[in-house]
Amino acid sequence: MPCNPEPPINLGLFADSELQQPPRIEVLGPQSRVLRGFARPWVERLLPSLDSVLAAAPFRHMLTPGGFSMSVALSSCGKLGWTTDRSGYRYSAIDPQSQQPWPAMPEVFRELAEAAAQAAGFNGFDPDSCLINCYRPGAKMSLHQDKNERDYSAPIVSLSLGLPAIFLFGGLQRRDPSQRVPLLHGDVVVWGGVDRLRYHGVLPLKDGNHAELGGQRINLTFRHAG
Ligand code: SIN
Numbered sequence: 001m002p003c004n005p006e007p008p009i010n011l012g013l014f015a016d017s018e019l020q021q022p023p024r025i026e027v028l029g030p031q032s033r034v035l036r037g038f039a040r041p042w043v044e045r046l047l048p049s050l051d052s053v054l055a056a057a058p059f060r061h062m063l064t065p066g067g068f069s070m071s072v073a074l075s076s077c078g079k080l081g082w083t084t085d086r087s088g089y090r091y092s093a094i095d096p097q098s099q100q101p102w103p104a105m106p107e108v109f110r111e112l113a114e115a116a117a118q119a120a121g122f123n124g125f126d127p128d129s130c131l132i133n134c135y136r137p138g139a140k141m142s143l144h145q146d147k148n149e150r151d152y153s154a155p156i157v158s159l160s161l162g163l164p165a166i167f168l169f170g171g172l173q174r175r176d177p178s179q180r181v182p183l184l185h186g187d188v189v190v191w192g193g194v195d196r197l198r199y200h201g202v203l204p205l206k207d208g209n210h211a212e213l214g215g216q217r218i219n220l221t222f223r224h225a226g
């Protein structure tokens with residue numbers, strides 16, 4: 001896979017510094033929260049499932065509608081996967097690379113996403129799509145809104161794994177100022193309701209080596225898309 005995990009991503013334990021920090025909730029906006037370390041209890045079960053998903057649907061660099069190759073490598077699981085190519089951004093039930101349905105969403109992914117949504121005040125989250133983003137050093141995600149979903153009533157639940165990144169959380173207009181939010185392994189960001197269409201992005205990833213995931217950051221973004 002182009003965004004290859006080195007060393008293998010299912011190694012297990014947390015760094016001591018991460019264990020010392022109890023989960024805490026930070027307020028980004030009226031209906032947006034950072035749940036610090038929220039995913040720690042799930043990570044050990046989650047990484048082998050992530051390996052299985054990526055074996056069936058490997059990371060690939062997709063083309064934007066403008067014809068540029070995205071610096072972030074993507075995969076998906078669940079009923080619908082987000083894709084982009086020369087004809088636009090969309091959700092598809094079929095992986096365009098394998099021409100097969102995307103791998104099923106592992107139960108542990110769903111459990112984590114529902115629990116995180118609930119902790120941020122969104123009950124009954126029912127994700128049908130998990131976009132998996134892989135950032136190598138230098139990869140970034142420009143400011144954008146998540147707008148390809150059928151409706152915006154469900155929140156976005158976004159899990160960070162591996163190397164730290166700076167997440168930009170802006171306003172409802174592109175020109176609004178952005179908060180710079182450092183995201184670490186195990187952190188979850190949830191935004192929905194009045195904050196559902198806030199602009200967001202990720203600054204270019206800094207070089208580094210994460211104890212479990214090596215030289216990369218993996219982001220899992222759960223949505224109800226269809
Ligand atoms: C996204 O907006 O799809 C990704 C956000 C992230 O990588 O934290």
Ligand code: FE2
Nearest residue numbers: 144145146200
């Ligand atoms: Fe996004």
